[in-house]
Amino acid sequence: MSDPAYGWHIPNVSPSISLSGGVLQFAEPAHVTEVVAPGLKLVLVLDGQISYRLRDRDPLDVQGPAFHLSLSDDPFTVHHRFGTAAPLQYVTVCMPADTLTNVFGMDMARLSRRIDRCSMSGQRLTVDRRANRLLMALGRQMLLCPMQGAMRNIYLSGKALELTATVMSGIDEPETERTGTPLNxxxxxxxxxxxxxxxxxxxxxxxxxxxxxxxxxxxxxxxxxxxxxxxxxxxxxxxxxxxxxxxxxxxxxxxxxxxxxxxxxxxxxxxxxxxxxxxxxxxxxxx
Structure with missing residues (x-):
């Protein structure tokens, strides 16, 4: 894997949020296994493609512009496969379950039902969907943040919350962009x-x-x-x-x-x- 063209990883941008983002280019196909902590994970893919497999199911491809949202009460393992066709431009936001309930007052049972209802892949508590212009704009603002130090952390934390709220508020809505005839x-x-x-x-x-x-x-x-x-x-x-x-x-x-x-x-x-x-x-x- 080559160095990212630009990127950042902030394990604790605030007491309740961890973030990462940037552009990755792989010289050869790579496989990465990740253990995801309980809570919510949002991955916005602005460009490029990533394949993932979880809970012993078939691999799924996420082709940008798209987002992946998952929610879990327990840790789980995800197997990622990265190709070489195009750089992967992404933003990731993670929040523990107690933050969603205790800090933001989220009804986890209701959120779980909403996510399950929107899942089209057969994988429980996950949503994969195309990203609209608003989500793309928020992701780009995060990747292009010119601030440094504490000001950058404040800016990214706010944008991460806005991005997450925008995704979660829209998961009950039907997709507005039609896929049309599949592209070969x-x-x-x-x-x-x-x-x-x-x-x-x-x-x-x-x-x-x-x-x-x-x-x-x-x-x-x-x-x-x-x-x-x-x-x-x-x-x-x-x-x-x-x-x-x-x-x-x-x-x-x-x-x-x-x-x-x-x-x-x-x-x-x-x-x-x-x-x-x-x-x-x-x-x-x-x-």
Whole structure:
């Protein structure tokens, strides 16, 4: 396994929450066995794929953008399998059961029923579902947090609670995103090729017809498949990646707002408006 491009692990970001997150890239397939403590575990997969097996059942694949939620009264073992196809971008939040009941007043019996009712995999007390834009935005905010020390811990703790509450409040609701016709392996490969092309050409992305031609598909399959696989349109993906790149550049320092905007394909005025709408602060606040 290579070093993460960026990441963090905070066993006790607060007395009741442990967090980890980052980007992992594996040079060869890896198998990891984890003993999960009693309580709630939430894994948000922003990109990439992870396979897991628990309670002696068949392995399940979680392909980002997606989340996995589990609840247990006892410790249990999870067997993870990591592939090499794409970096795994993730956020994990863990909370013990007594925190859910004593600190947040959660009715564990009711929560258990809700989770079981939403389980589609046959694995009790687990939910695997596609992640919507709000969950993705919260995960990215956590991964891109520019703060350090105690301020970072406070920020991440708050975002972790918001992420968990958003997932738990929505598990009774039907999925709003339709999966459509299943994508075959060739479709997925072409869509990931299109994603790679966009990442390489963020400053001046190709048009949809050009992108379809470069990735070996047509515009209809590209637009429908891209939304199905990545949970957003091609346009939204480019916009989000541009803003994330700008955020990291400004948080690292040594670059002006105008230069960051130019590097990400924005005019200065449009960039400031888009950045403020996305992150709630002006880009100059990070400069």
């Amino acid at each position: 392996s060739q479709d997925v490969r072409k869509l990931r090729d299109a994603q790679d092309i966009l990442l390489q050409r963020l400053q001046a992305p190709p048009t949809l017809p050009e992108l379809a031609r470069l990735s070996g598909t047509n515009v209809n399959k590209l637009t429908l498949g891209f939304r199905q696989l990545f949970g957003c349109s091609v346009y939204d993906f480019v916009r989000e990646q541009r803003l994330e790149l700008a955020y990291r550049m400004l948080a690292a320092g040594g670059i002006s707002v105008a230069d960051a905007a130019l590097a990400c394909g924005y005019t200065d005025s449009h960039f400031t408006k888009a950045f403020r709408k996305r992150y709630g602060v002006a880009p100059s606040a990070l400069h």
